[in-house]
Amino acid sequence: GAGVSQSPSNKVTEKGKDVELRCDPISGHTALYWYRQSLGQGLEFLIYFQGNSAPDKSGLPSDRFSAERTGGSVSTLTIQRTQQEDSAVYLCASSLSGLALFEQYFGPGTRLTVT
């Protein structure tokens, strides 16, 4: 079946511009996660959605970052006024439920470069 898909695969933007990154989780998965993979910091948790519950935003690095999940499916991560330190690969993952017992399936990522 189809895995987690993300778009775009690559995004180059100028400092100060806003960007939107999209994630399509596996159908039927109620939990959705965003992570960031950067050279200096490794893989960091950003935000978690579970069903219709309020998201856990505890990993978002600043208020320039926001995310939403519409209809319990597709999610969009928005970065406003991008900075060079935002350059990273943004990974989306989904799982059947939010318990650690359930495997998180990762998408291929969006590579963001801020110039």
Place this chain on the structure above:
Amino acid sequence: GNSVTQMEGPVTLSEEAFLTINCTYTATGYPSLFWYVQYPGEGLQLLLKATKADDKGSNKGFEATYRKETTSFHLEKGSVQVSDSAVYFCALSGAGSYQLTFGKGTKLSVIP
């Protein structure tokens, strides 16, 4: 807070050599432990996991044992192949949690 420390890479091995990638963790309670692998040009994939002390996770010839007393989850394979070349990430999920905390990753290159 939770943290994962894994050995720095890169690691270069000859085909059929024995592999160990060390991983230790800090967490309260009883976390679940994972190894993820990222092959060149591909996304992260779960390689194996263990959810309680003394459990051994295994897959594709790789093994790791959850050692509570040493807070470790070292990855081993008896005979590596060129196709095992990838970046390996150790990770944990805290008890009752969903959020994965990752190590920095170890790049493995296997040469013929």
